[in-house]
Structure formats: C-alpha cells, structure tokens
Amino acid sequence: MSLTTPDVIALLILDVLFVFFAIISFFLSIRIVKNWDLSSTSSLQYSLEKQSYLVATVIKYLFFLKLPLFIYFVFTLDLVANVIPGAMCAAGVVNATPYGFYLFIIKIINLYLFGIWLALHHYDIQHPGYPYSKLKFAFFIVIFFLFMAEIILEVMMFFAIDPHVIVSCCGTLFCAIETSHVSSFLVLPDWVILSIFYGSFILLLIFYYLKNIFIFALANILYLATALISLIAFFSTYVYELPTHNCPFCLLQSDYYYIGYLFYSSLFIGTFFGIGSFVINTATREKVDFWFKLSMLFNSCYLILVSSYPVIFYLKNGVWL
Amino acid sequence: MIEIKNIAKKFNEAQANEVIALNEINLSIQQGELTILKGASGSGKSTLLSLIAALSKPTFGEVIVDGQRISKLPDNFSALFRREHIGFIFQKFNLIPTLDVYENIITPLLPSELNREEIDQRACEVMEKFSISHKKKIKVLNLSGGEQQRVAICRALINSPKIILADEPTANLDAFLTESFLDFIQQMKDENKTIIVATHDPVFFNLDFSDREINMKNGQII
Numbered sequence: 001m002s003l004t005t006p007d008v009i010a011l012l013i014l015d016v017l018f019v020f021f022a023i024i025s026f027f028l029s030i031r032i033v034k035n036w037d038l039s040s041t042s043s044l045q046y047s048l049e050k051q052s053y054l055v056a057t058v059i060k061y062l063f064f065l066k067l068p069l070f071i072y073f074v075f076t077l078d079l080v081a082n083v084i085p086g087a088m089c090a091a092g093v094v095n096a097t098p099y100g101f102y103l104f105i106i107k108i109i110n111l112y113l114f115g116i117w118l119a120l121h122h123y124d125i126q127h128p129g130y131p132y133s134k135l136k137f138a139f140f141i142v143i144f145f146l147f148m149a150e151i152i153l154e155v156m157m158f159f160a161i162d163p164h165v166i167v168s169c170c171g172t173l174f175c176a177i178e179t180s181h182v183s184s185f186l187v188l189p190d191w192v193i194l195s196i197f198y199g200s201f202i203l204l205l206i207f208y209y210l211k212n213i214f215i216f217a218l219a220n221i222l223y224l225a226t227a228l229i230s231l232i233a234f235f236s237t238y239v240y241e242l243p244t245h246n247c248p249f250c251l252l253q254s255d256y257y258y259i260g261y262l263f264y265s266s267l268f269i270g271t272f273f274g275i276g277s278f279v280i281n282t283a284t285r286e287k288v289d290f291w292f293k294l295s296m297l298f299n300s301c302y303l304i305l306v307s308s309y310p311v312i313f314y315l316k317n318g319v320w321l
Numbered sequence: 322m323i324e325i326k327n328i329a330k331k332f333n334e335a336q337a338n339e340v341i342a343l344n345e346i347n348l349s350i351q352q353g354e355l356t357i358l359k360g361a362s363g364s365g366k367s368t369l370l371s372l373i374a375a376l377s378k379p380t381f382g383e384v385i386v387d388g389q390r391i392s393k394l395p396d397n398f399s400a401l402f403r404r405e406h407i408g409f410i411f412q413k414f415n416l417i418p419t420l421d422v423y424e425n426i427i428t429p430l431l432p433s434e435l436n437r438e439e440i441d442q443r444a445c446e447v448m449e450k451f452s453i454s455h456k457k458k459i460k461v462l463n464l465s466g467g468e469q470q471r472v473a474i475c476r477a478l479i480n481s482p483k484i485i486l487a488d489e490p491t492a493n494l495d496a497f498l499t500e501s502f503l504d505f506i507q508q509m510k511d512e513n514k515t516i517i518v519a520t521h522d523p524v525f526f527n528l529d530f531s532d533r534e535i536n537m538k539n540g541q542i543i
C-alpha cells in the first residue's frame with residue numbers, strides 16, 4: 001500500500017504538470033538548438049526566436065516553482081514521518097525506501113543546475129542579440145534528464161513507502177556505530193572536523209580575495225561538503241543540546257524553531273553563488289564580482305549561525321558537549 | 322538610415338486563410354527624408370510601418386535602422402528602441418481616454434530615467450510648440466479631433482525621436498486641420514527628422530517638400 005497524504009498528492013499532481021511542460025520544452029529546445037542561426041533572417045529563425053521566448057518563459061517558471069518546492073518537499077517528508085512507524089523525522093522517510101537517498105542527492109544537484117540555468121537566462125535577456133540562447137537551451141536538454149530522474153524517483157519513493165512497515169529513526173541512522181558513510185565521520189574527533197570546516201572557510205576567504213574563480217568554486221564544493229559533515233557530526237548536537245543526536249533533518253522541525261531551513265538556505269545559496277560564478281563566467285564571460293560577494297555573504301552567515309550554537313551553549317553552561 | 326531587406330509579412334502562415342501583407346519588399350530611406358507611402362487600404366502600408374517601428378516582426382527579411390538589426394531584437398529591446406528612436410502617430414490617435422492631456426503626453430517618458438522636473442520641462446516644451454498647453458489638465462476624451470491629434474503629435478515627439486511614422490494621420494481630420502498637419506510635417510522635415518507617412522489622402526501627393534512617394538499594392542512596391 002502506497003502513501004497518499006494530501007501533501008504527497010499535491011506534490012504528485014505538481015509533478016505531472018511539470019512533466020507535461022518539461023517534455024514540451026524539451027522537444028522545442030531540441031528544435032531550437034538544432035536550427036538556431038542568429039545571422040539568418042529566414043522564416044524558420046524568426047519562428048525559433050518567438051518560440052525561444054515562450055519556451056524560456058515556461059522553463060523559467062518550472063524552475064522558479066521547483067526551487068521553493070524543495071523546501072515544501074522537505075516539509076512534507078517531515079509531515080509524512082508522523083504516519084510512518086519508527087520515523088521521527090524526514091530522515092526515516094528518506095530511508096524508508098531505496099530511492100529516498102538518491103532522490104535527495106539529485107534534488108540538491110538539481111537546485112544548483114536550475115539556479116545556473118536561471119542565471120544564464122537572466123544574462124541572455126540582458127543583451128539584445130540572444131547571446132546565450134543556444135547555450136541555455138542546450139543546457140536545458142541536459143538538465144531535462146536529471147529533472148525527469150528527480151520526478152520519477154519522487155513518484156517511486158512515495159509509491160514505495162509502506163505505512164505498515166517499521167523504519168529506522170534518525171537516532172539509529174546517524175549514530176557512530178552505524179555503518180553508513182555518514183556514520184564514519186561521526187567517529188572523528190571534534191577538533192578534526194572543526195579544523196576541516198573552518199579551514200575550508202579560510203580557503204574560501206583567501207580565494208575570494210585572490211579572485212580566482214575556478215579555485216573559489218572548488219573551495220565552495222569543499223566548504224559545502226565540510227559544512228554538511230560538521231553540521232551532522234558536531235553542530236547539530238548543540239542545536240539539540242544532546243551529544244548523541246546528530247540528525248540533519250530534525251533541525252527542520254518546529255521543536256528547533258525551523259532553524260534548519262535557515263542553515264540550509266544560507267549554505268546552499270552561498271555555495272550556489274560560489275560554484276555558479278565559475279560556471280557562468282566560463283560560459284558567458286560575464287562579470288561575476290557580485291556573485292563572489294553574495295557567496296561570501298551567505299557562506300559567512302552560515303558559519304556564524306552554526307558557530308553561534310556551541311558558543312551560546314558554552315556561555316550558558318560553561319561546558320562543551 | 323532605414324534599410325528594408327527582402328521583407329515579407331504573412332499572417333496565418335501556412336494555413337488556409339493565409340494573408341500575405343508584404344511580399345519581398347526592398348527599400349532604403351535616408352536620414353532626413355520625407356517619404357509618402359501611398360496605396361489603397363490593405364496594400365500593406367501600415368504593416369510596413371509597424372515593422373519599421375519594431376511593433377511586429379517580419380516573417381522573413383530584415384529591417385535595419387542606423388545599422389541596428391531591429392527585426393532581430395527581442396521584445397524588451399524592441400520597446401527600448403521604439404522609446405528612443407520612434408515617434409508614431411496613429412490614425413485614431415490611440416490616446417488613453419481616462420488620462421488628461423499632460424498625462425498622455427508624458428507616457429513614453431515614464432519608464433525612462435528622467436526625473437519629474439525633466440519630464441515636466443519636455444512636456445511643457447512640446448505642448449507650447451503645438452499650442453495645447455491651455456488644455457493641459459483636460460481629459461483627452463473631451464477634446465476635439467484636431468486637439469486630440471496635437472496631443473498625439475506631442476506624445477510622438479516628447480522623446481525627441483529621429484524617425485516619425487504617421488499612419489493615415491489625416492483620416493479623421495477636416496481640411497483645416499489637415500493643412501496644419503502638413504505644416505507640422507514640413508517643420509519636422511526642417512529639423513532633419515526622417516518621416517514616413519502612410520496615407521491614401523491625395524493631399525499628401527506631389528507635396529513640394531516630400532522627397533519620395535512610394536506606391537504600394539497587394540503588399541508590394543509598384
């Protein structure tokens with residue numbers, strides 16, 4: 001028996017609509033990429049230019065909707081956890097099926113790709129000669145497959161969840177004695193984890209001042225990874241004020257004032273601008289100084305936010321966990 | 322300079338009710354030239370004007386204004402081009418009836434970066450020039466045909482365009498107002514504006530100050 005709550009049904013209906021519009025956009029994008037010749041004044045080229053406006057608008061709204069829907073998706077997982085025996089938060093739901101983990105990874109990758117497409121579109125419409133139109137539609141053709149993979153995995157995950165089967169809770173999934181990849185980081189000493197995390201931030205700062213776009217993007221990838229690991233292994237325990245609780249999903253719950261949304265938003269936005277600055281600059285040669293600044297701003301916000309929890313805990317209690 | 326290269330405009334293309342409004346037109350108009358487009362209704366004059374004004378796109382071919390391929394501009398840039406280069410006078414004036422004279426005239430400048438004082442100054446200048454200042458606060462629907470046309474002219478000129486396009490400008494005017502419109506055209510020509518008038522009004526034929534008359538029929542220049 002599959003899981004059909006109102007929130008899941010809403011997400012699935014939206015998925016059907018997304019598939020419909022994405023498939024139309026996909027075939028029109030192929031037509032545009034195949035026949036696009038900006039120097040031509042033929043009837044076909046004028047028709048492609050008109051179509052490109054329509055298709056770009058459809059894709060823009062698809063992605064504009066998908067970005068906030070990621071938050072709604074996570075929120076839904078949290079709600080669904082209430083009806084799945086054993087699940088205490090979204091972590092239990094994600095691990096209830098073999099698809100959940102891959103879906104989550106692909107959703108995060110797609111967040112970055114959708115953002116880059118929107119940025120490319122933004123720069124394209126800033127100039128009169130459709131300078132990046134062919135590129136952005138070619139990029140959409142590539143993203144389309146990941147977009148479809150995400151939707152297929154989402155549908156498969158929700159249909160594969162059996163509300164009668166007991167699943168593991170986050171306390172089990174994110175503990176040092178588990179044998180998952182995440183658990184292997186939990187056994188590392190705190191000073192190692194923190195050194196790597198703060199070290200990666202110092203790298204960001206250095207390459208921010210050196211304005212080396214490529215290495216700044218790499219440093220952002222490193223920062224993203226170390227931020228997530230340190231959040232699970234160290235900082236989350238100070239949010240929960242419990243040394244054995246390392247769940248990255250419970251942070252999103254009302255018990256913790258939904259602080260996880262702020263953590264993840266600042267981290268994903270910061271690293272998006274960092275990684276995206278390289279992609280956009282390489283693809284378009286547009287100036288990305290503002291991207292650099294936004295990246296550092298949001299990444300710094302994340303660092304200050306997560307760091308404040310252990311500091312406040314220490315000031316209040318005089319001990320570290 | 323306006324260059325029209327092998328332009329065609331088809332409506333309902335490849336359908337049973339296809340209309341060929343323009344068929345392979347080639348034309349070149351120099352800066353400061355006054356061109357009269359003549360022809361019966363349906364000959365393609367208005368369609369040609371709308372292509373030059375970047376109000377629509379051709380089915381194929383190209384319109385180049387001052388070296389800029391305006392038929393290839395995306396819509397947002399077409400609007401920008403019109404705002405900066407084109408003054409369009411419509412047959413029925415296309416004024417906004419709920420606005421007063423002043424508000425109608427300043428409409429093209431509202432999206433610009435000019436401040437209120439600069440906009441006001443420009444509006445006063447054109448209103449003075451066309452003797453409509455005294456009706457500044459009157460709603461345009463309460464104006465006579467001639468006054469409405471003067472408002473339309475002011476609106477077309479407030480952005481100081483290099484190109485003025487007029488589509489059947491005297492169709493709704495009496496003989497006296499038509500004369501004053503001809504005075505306006507001559508005045509604009511003296512200011513080295515490029516002017517294209519699409520009309521079937523014989524008063525425009527054989528004008529001593531026009532540079533060229535182009536006859537159109539069935540979407541072609543004859």
